Structure formats: C-alpha cells, structure tokens
Amino acid sequence: MMRGGTIRLLIWVSSAFCFLFGSLGFDPVDNFLIDCGSPTNQTVSNRVFLADGSYSAVLSPPQKIIAKINSNSSSSIDSDVFQTALIFTEASSYTFPISKQGRHWVRLYFSPFVHNSYNMSQAKFSVSAQTFTLLKDYQVEGGFIIKEYILNVTSSSLVLTFTPSSNSFAFVNALEVVLLPDELIPEGARAIGSKETEQSLSQLALETVWRVNMGNKTVSPQNDTLWRFWDSDYSYLRYEGVATYVSKPEAVNYSASPTKYIAPSSVYGSATMLDTKKESRMIANLTWNFDVEHGFKYLVRFHFCDIMSKPADSVIFKVFINDLSVSDSLDLKNLTSDVLGRPYFMDVIMRASDNPTMNVSVGPYSKDGAYLYPITILNGLEIMKISNSRSSLDVSLSNSSKMKLGVIVGLAVGVFLAIVLAIVLFLFYRRRGRARAIHSKTEVVMVNAEEGKDNNGTAMFSASKIGYRFPLAAIQEATDNFSENLLIGVGGFGKVYKGVLRDSTKVAVKRGAPQSKQGLAEFRTEIEMLSQFRHRHLVSLIGYCDEKDELIIIYEYMENGSLKNHLYSSDLRCLSWRKRLEICVGAAKGLHYLHTSSEKTIIHRDVKSSNILLDENLMVKVADFGLSKTGPEIDQTHVSTAVKGSFGYLDPEYLTRQQLTEKSDVYSFGVVMFEVLCGRPVIDPSLPREEVSLVEWAMKRHQNGQLEEIVDPRLAGQVKPDTLRKFGDVAAKCLAGRGVDRPTVGDVLWNLEFVLQLEGNDGRSDHASPVNNLETSTVSTAELSMGSVGDIAGVSMSKVFAQMVREDMR
Ligand SMILES: *[C@@H]1O[C@H](CO)[C@@H](O)[C@H](O)[C@H]1NC(C)=O
Ligand SMILES: *[C@@H]1O[C@H](CO)[C@@H](O)[C@H](O)[C@H]1NC(C)=O
Ligand SMILES: *[C@@H]1O[C@H](CO)[C@@H](O)[C@H](O)[C@H]1NC(C)=O
Ligand SMILES: *[C@@H]1O[C@H](CO)[C@@H](O)[C@H](O)[C@H]1NC(C)=O
Ligand SMILES: *[C@@H]1O[C@H](CO)[C@@H](O)[C@H](O)[C@H]1NC(C)=O
Ligand SMILES: *[C@@H]1O[C@H](CO)[C@@H](O)[C@H](O)[C@H]1NC(C)=O
Ligand SMILES: *[C@@H]1O[C@H](CO)[C@@H](O)[C@H](O)[C@H]1NC(C)=O
Ligand SMILES: *[C@@H]1O[C@H](CO)[C@@H](O)[C@H](O)[C@H]1NC(C)=O
Ligand SMILES: *[C@@H]1O[C@H](CO)[C@@H](O)[C@H](O)[C@H]1NC(C)=O
Ligand SMILES: *[C@@H]1O[C@H](CO)[C@@H](O)[C@H](O)[C@H]1NC(C)=O
16 A cells, blocks of 8 residues: 555656765764665765675675676666665575664665566565564565665664565665664654554654655755655645645754754745635645555654745644644744744654545634634645554555455454444433433423413424523434434534424424533524524524523524535535526525614624525525624724634625625625536635636636636526626626625615516516516516616616515515
8 A cells, every 4th residue: 555655755766866966964873875786886865875795784694696687678767776686585684783772764675677587576575673574575566666664773783684475585675774863753742533642652663654845846865864755745735726835945944953854944945835815715725645554553744834924924724634633723933933934843643544545634724713814834744654563564465364354354343333233222222211201300390381471381392482492301302312313414503403393393403512602602692683583584593492501593494405505515406597596586685684674784794505595495594693793883884803704705805804794795695696606616626726716716707708607517508698697797796805896785686686587487486586476578678687786777676676675574
C-alpha cells in the first residue's frame, strides 16, 4: 500500500543526483553511506557513498554476490548508486559501530535489475534492524525505491539484517545510517482519536511514508538541510479549486526552535492557502488525501509558517485529520510570538481508520457561524508510520497469511458483533423499561397541569396547541427515545428527529446539544419568534421542552424535507421549473412577512436552501429562526452584531462591517435563487476553480449574458429565455455588493410573481401561488419583460401584489 508513495518519494533520483552543491552544514558523527557492490566511491548531492571495502561497517557472513547493471540494458535511472547491488542468498547482517546514541536514519535504496540468473524484481526478503522488522517478505515493485526508517539506537552498534524468504534472495543497492539532530524526532506526541492523550515514541521505530511540501513545489535533497526529498502537494490535494499557492522563502525567519533541520526554508517558505482574495466566499477545507495502512498508528507532523499575513492580521484556523479535530483554533501568530515568518510545527499521533485514506485538512476558523480570519495555511506535512506492538513496520500480505488473517479477523468480528448485539439489546430493553416508567409518572402530572389551561384533556399532545410546553417523556416516546433511525438532520443547534405524537401528528423535534449557552439564547429566540409569527410560509411551532438540561423545539413536520435536498443532494424527482418558481415565491412571501408584518423588522439571518422546507404538497415554509434578530429601529439603519449565518449565503457587507439589515436576507435569498436555477451547491470545491463559488460563477455568466449555460441541465427546454433573463436579473440585483442597491424582499416577490406570469399558466396550477388565479390579459408578456427589477409598475402587477399581500397578511 505504501509503494505508490515511496515511488513518488523517489522521482527526484534520476534528475537530482547530478547536483553537487547543496545547503549542507549538518555533519553527523555517525554517517555511513554505502554504495553496495560498487568498486568506486560515488559522490551524490555532495555526499560520498563509499565503495565496498572502504567503510567501517562489518558485513557477515562476508559471502555475497556483486551485481552490476548491464551497461547494454537501457536503464532509466542514471544515478550511480543504483548501478550496482549486493545479492544475499542467506541471512546477512551489517553491523555499524555507533558513536552517539539516539535517533538514526536508516535509508535503504532498491533498484532491481537482472544479474545472471538473479532477477531482482523477483527477490523476496525481509529486513530487520535491532528488534524491529522493517520489511517483511518484501518485493520491490516498479523501478526504484528508497525506504526511510528512524530508529532510536541505544547501544554501541546497529545491526541491519537482510533475510531472504524461502527459495528467494535479498538485494540492496545502497544504504545510509545517519545520526539525526536531537530535535528532529520528539520523545512523544499528543495522540488524538484514542483513549491516551499522549504517547511515547522513544522505544518505537518510525518509517517516513509521506513527506510533502505545500505550495505545488517539490524540494530536492540538495535544497534540504538533511537530504530529504519533499514531494509537491499537488497530487494529494483533493480540491484544487479552493487553493492558492504561495512562495516567499526569503520571509522565513528561523529562531532557536524550530531550526532549519526540522524543515528547510524552501519548505517553510512555500504554502498552500485558502484563497484569501475571496475569503467571503471560499469557505471550504483544504484537504490532502494519503494512503495509509490499517492497524498502524502514524505520527503526523504539520509544518506552518505565516509568510503572508500583515502585522495586524490574526492568523487563526482549524486543523483536522479525517473528521477529528487536531486544533479548533490554531493561533499561529500567538504560537510564533508574533514574529512574521517564524516556523512552527505540530506533531500528533493518530491511528489509521478502516478507511485506507487519511485525510488531512486545514479550514477557516469559525465561531458561532462567523468566519473572521482570512488566512488558512499549510506549508509542509510529514506522515510517519509507527512500529506496532510486534515491533514491526510491515505486515506480510502473502496469500496464505492473508487467508489465515481473514479467517481470524472473521471469527473475531463475528464474536465481537455478537457481544455488541447482546449489549445493545440489553441496554435497549433496560432503557425502554425506564422510559416507560418515567412516562407514566409524568403523565399524571401533565394531566393535572392541563386542566387549568384546557378542558379538552383527550387531545393532550395535540398539534393544535401552540407554544405548548411538552414533558420530556412525551418527546422521548414520540421519537423512540431520540432514535438515530429517526434522525432527519443535524445543524449547529443540535439534531433534528422525526417524531409521532400520541394523536398521530407527525412532528420535527429539534434537540439542542446540551452544552451550549449560546444555544440557549438561540433556543429562546426561536421559540419567541415562532410563537409570535404565524404564516402559511413560515414553519409553525408546536411546542417546546426545557425539562432537565434539554432544550427541545417541536415543529410541524415537513414531509418533503428541504429545498436543498430536492435541488441536488438526493435522487428525488427533479422539481420542474414552474415548481421551483412557486417555491421561490412562497419563500419570498414568508420572508416578506417577517420583514414587514410587525413594527420592528425581523431579520431571519440564516436564509438558505436547507432552511426552506416543503410539506407533503410541496408547499414551502421557511424554517430555523434561531438566529433571527429584530431589525433596526426607525432612526437606525442597521443592527451591529456578531457575524452569524451560513457560509456561501452571507452578505459581504454584513461580513465586512458586521452591520445587519434586512438586505442581508435579500442577499442570501439571491444566492438561493441561483441555487434553484443551477441545481448545484453554493460552494462546490470539486468543480474547476472558476466554478467553485456559485455566486461568482453565476454573476460572471449573468454579466456576460450566458446565463442559459448554467441552468440546471435537468431543466433543459423548460425555462423560457424571457423568464430566465428576468429571473437572473432579480437574483443578480439581490447579490449587489451594497445593501442599498438590493431590492427589498417585497420587490423580489413582486418580480418573482411576474416571472411566474411570464412562464404562463401552462404548468399545473398550485395553491401556493395565488397569482395563478388572476387574469393577466391586460398586460402582454412582451410589455412586461421590458421592465427591469423594481420598476415594473404595470397596474395589473400592483393589483397582483396587493392581493397577494392581503392574502398573506391574514
Ligand atoms: C573512498 O573514500 C574513502 C574515504 O574518503 C577512502 O578511504 C577510500 O580509499 C575510497 N575508496 C576508493 C575505492 O576510492
Ligand atoms: C553489450 O553489447 C555488445 C554488442 O552490442 C556486446 O558485444 C557485449 O557483450 C554486450 N555486453 C554485455 C555485458 O552484455
Ligand atoms: C524479472 O521479473 C519481472 C517481474 O517478475 C518480470 O516482469 C521481468 O520480465 C523479469 N525479467 C527478466 C529479464 O526475466
Ligand atoms: C532513546 O531511548 C532512550 C532509552 O530508552 C531514551 O532515554 C531516549 O529518550 C530515546 N531517545 C529518543 C529521541 O526518543
Ligand atoms: C501545480 O503543479 C502541477 C504539476 O506540476 C501543474 O500542472 C499545475 O499547473 C501547477 N498549478 C499551479 C497553479 O501552479
Ligand atoms: C534550491 O531552491 C532555490 C530557490 O528555492 C532554487 O532557485 C534552486 O534552483 C534550488 N536548487 C536545487 C538544486 O534544486
Ligand atoms: C527575525 O526574528 C527576530 C526575532 O526573533 C527579529 O529580531 C528579526 O528582526 C527578524 N528578522 C527579520 C529579517 O525579520
Ligand atoms: C472541514 O472539515 C471538518 C471535518 O470533516 C468539518 O467538520 C467542517 O465542517 C469542514 N469545514 C468546512 C468549511 O467545510
Ligand atoms: C477521505 O476522503 C475520501 C474522499 O476523498 C473519503 O472517501 C474517505 O472516506 C475519507 N477518509 C476518512 C478516513 O474519512
Ligand atoms: C498567546 O496566548 C496566551 C493565552 O491566550 C497569552 O497568554 C499570550 O500572551 C499570547 N502570546 C502572544 C505572543 O500573543
């Protein structure tokens, strides 16, 4: 599994070996460089690999076969150390005299060729050093490979043994044993994703499996302080579209720690960053994927160096491995004492999951939905495999052992599953029993509490009761004690479950994550907002629960889930263009009601396609008022507040100035409109760079008059050019940079109604759209399409609007 990587580690060999000068400066006391089988010394990257017989290591038994590559055979590798090899037909050991104890590098060079009857591509052998198995029944696949190991040598010699597998032989082209600078490998590191928080490494061996320089640049050994090769991150980066490569090696400023041995300035001086120019939109993780081997732990070293920020900027971001957080808020400025260009590295130990890919990510820091710092950066990454409990860095995967392993694993898994099942069943029944007991107790209390309020005791948990305070037991019953099977969503606030009340009313149950204080505020806001406002296009509150430490809100259940789901995240039937327009109209009505129905404007603050829900008739309702805020008083023009909301939808003006107006909702709504038109996510890092951000992409196409190219392909033939243009104009207006340039939701609504008119009545009419019932004959389509956003003041349109508003204000 490691092989692909190791080969990549070596691509430099053919091109780089001819350089003679490098930034050396490191002169270790133990420094054995051996060109096996060679009659002459070879100089490689300013280092001399000694000929057989010239070195002080002892080979025993001394018998071996000296092989030299046939000069007639065409070899793609012109490195001199790969031209010769030693072949061992029995177990053979090199003994290196060690003058200083501590971490040493053992590097093994393999480049198979054919020598007489020895075809080295077929050689199969194991290599061990001290008590560690470095390679087990290993066969070199492909051209050439350098394997790199790190061993803590605690005696006065290091013994390296090559053992041929049965009926085979071993070989090696060159090898290195080199003492490392003390600071290079720590004695232990923080562990994540396991019980221990700290793990010692001092007794363990390591193998470098990935060594990557960020910034789309390889670093060759002669440009490294310790002759390491750093591969370019290009082929590991998952989504190139969100990345920017930067290089500024002169900005690197070393201090006492870390030294340039940790990584050279060519590594710290280049980086891959999230695109800073578009920080308001490029909210995504930068992720690199690496193959790892299940069953092993890995030491992952992150190299950071802030070579880009301005002195006043904070540089804070998040770091993940797989889905686990390595750092919630890595404050690089703080960690480097505010010295620009000072390197910083961080080690963590992580066990490989079942998944053969390890995903390393850095992502923007966010707090309460706000993304405040523009710089997210990674400069280098090293991934080292840690020897397992059997002191091995390799597990043999020969067929027979694989099968045996399979049987054992199968058995183990079977037994394990049986035990787990038994435990789960036990807990389940115990819990159910307990829940039942609790329920019957609280029920009595409830009935009593009910009496004062409502004589109709039978409809106890009825949907008709607004703002009703539910007992926890009733909610547990409705959701099968928050069964994961009933989970329908997970949001910032917590999890959302489907539930069924006693009277068969289906409900959506939003259960707050227990810890957050901030959650409490949002919880209150949401209940207040919901009980205050009732509208056909706003999701209604059924009740809530604040018993014990629970914060639970119960809403009407929306059978058809979110608009987002229907647009692109499932294989649900595709919504027709007409249906999509009707949904936009409905959502705009809901928002319009929020903005206008009371003296104070209510700003939703989190308008997005996943908060626009559809009931069983595809009637639309806006949901999630947790972030809602009362808007400005008459004499103010904005509410100043911490930035909250969802990325991709956030008003850039709000983001930069933290000023909230109802026009922020309009911006978000414009984003939703383009989502509806294009049927794709707001940020899709998997797309080519210029298409990653829906807003940028759609705005560009709109400006160039190429909107038809970005219409959801599933709508082919459904969207009339007139309506497309009009719809695009409205959406683009909503996305104006300045709030004052955006239309009001009322304007948007009016224009959307108009677009629906333009579409004509040939589609299925729907109750969500009162406009369908009005005659449109007085104004011709052509006349109307002349107008631009906000200025279609045709009499009949005003009539439409007035009627619609009246209807909705009820
Ligand atoms: C290789 O270099 C070593 C050390 O400089 C020297 O002792 C030895 O004689 C050289 N061997 C050959 C074959 O040149
Ligand atoms: C290399 O090729 C030449 C002729 O092409 C031949 O005479 C010579 O024996 C070959 N050498 C080896 C080592 O095979
Ligand atoms: C050596 O072995 C490899 C792999 O088994 C094979 O592809 C290759 O043809 C062999 N070469 C010779 C000269 O037999
Ligand atoms: C090497 O092992 C020795 C003895 O166990 C230990 O004291 C030392 O800290 C280890 N060195 C490193 C770099 O882990
Ligand atoms: C990154 O490197 C790859 C391969 O060397 C190259 O094809 C690509 O154009 C580079 N990208 C940038 C943005 O420099
Ligand atoms: C070393 O890096 C510098 C700049 O980073 C570059 O100009 C030089 O060509 C590199 N040298 C080698 C041998 O790669
Ligand atoms: C490097 O950092 C030191 C502080 O550690 C500072 O005094 C010095 O000016 C910096 N050098 C450069 C070139 O910025
Ligand atoms: C980054 O990845 C983490 C872990 O997978 C995830 O929780 C987070 O939402 C991602 N951030 C963004 C902006 O996509
Ligand atoms: C890593 O990302 C890939 C997608 O590129 C995904 O298939 C895989 O499950 C992820 N691995 C882990 C351990 O999360
Ligand atoms: C880093 O953060 C710690 C804790 O917040 C603080 O005490 C320290 O002064 C900060 N250091 C710098 C250089 O900002």
